[in-house]
Amino acid sequence: MHVHFVDARFPYRSSTLHVLTLGMFDGVHVGHAALLRRAVRAAEERGLEPAVVTFTPHPRAVLGDPAFLRMLTPLRERLALFHSLGLRRAYVLHYTPEFSRISADEFRDVWLPALGAKHVVLGEDFRYGAERQGDVGHLRAATAFTVEVVPSVPEAGIGVRAGEGSASASSAAPLVATEVPKVSSRRVRALLAAGEAAEAARLLGRPYALEGVVVPGDGRGRRLGFPTANLLVVEPYVFPRRGVYAAWAELREVQARAREGAPAGRDAREVRRIPAVVNVGVRPTVDGGRERVEAHLLDFSGELYGARLRLEFVAYLREERRFPNLSALAEQIARDVAFARKHFV
């Protein structure tokens, strides 16, 4: 993936022509994915390279809404998803107050041509430029490139096909879109805040996931009988509702081997998927304090400190509670484990 960071103070001039698609794409949900796939296909049709233009940080955060400092898909995650959809080039525009003052005319007539726009693919509700003045009607008046607006359709029904009980990444959206299901990142955020992990997964086309590095905690888990890997989540992910979840844990073996001193070659990218129970919360039973994400991996034993762990939230099981003592907590976790197993059969 070629990633170009572009700052308003340092104009960039692309040497190649692209099919461009633009957006924040937070979540890279099924609507975004349909649009991105359409851009990739449009590029194939024209013999051009597809490229995506996105922003960091979230413009709404820069304009004063702190909720948007956290993302469904922090930049690294977004870029990886773009790559999985066939994009090989991304322009990441550093969004600043200065950038927010660029007019719709300047964005259309100076910025997009400079980024190599030959054909632009976007959804019908796209807005750009200072005060969101630019819309698809404004964009169509461009002289340097053609514009293709992909119509939206209601999202009802996506992700569930006859005979398939669950949302799965590739079945959720048509392979080549001519329409974009109307899904909003805000809706996905609201679902996660409500613990609606399964519905969020349907709209995302995959379970919501976050990643971190396993760090030592208080050493209590092993004594409870449920060792828990504590995640240090460095990137600004949205945390789902506090509580206990069934989750898939993805363990990148590359880390484990690297720590043993073996060279991390291409083949070392293997990923192990292990069922887990996860607690997102403040651990009132032990007066835990700060919000943490911790995972007990089922039927697993091994050292995880320093490993990169990815958690995919499959189902919300219950609220976090204060238990009278640790053995009552341990008994409940045993029930959580039994309940969670039903989600992995």
Ligand SMILES: Cc1cc2nc3c(=O)[nH]c(=O)nc-3n(C[C@H](O)[C@H](O)[C@H](O)COP(=O)(O)O)c2cc1C
């Ligand atoms: C599946 C699961 C459910 C949990 N539920 C609760 C809970 O309801 N209340 C609570 O105070 N702590 C809960 N915890 C957190 C435990 O208090 C924590 O894992 C334990 O204190 C070990 O902490 P340590 O990793 O720092 O050693 C839960 C942990 C797991 C893995």
Ligand SMILES: Nc1ncnc2c1ncn2[C@@H]1O[C@H](COP(=O)(O)OP(=O)(O)O)[C@@H](O)[C@H]1O
């Ligand atoms: N099944 C398992 N799930 C999670 N962690 C495990 C498991 N088996 C071994 N571990 C190891 O145990 C550690 C957690 O042990 P714990 O006693 O909870 O201590 P702490 O939380 O202080 O690190 C993990 O970071 C990992 O290295």
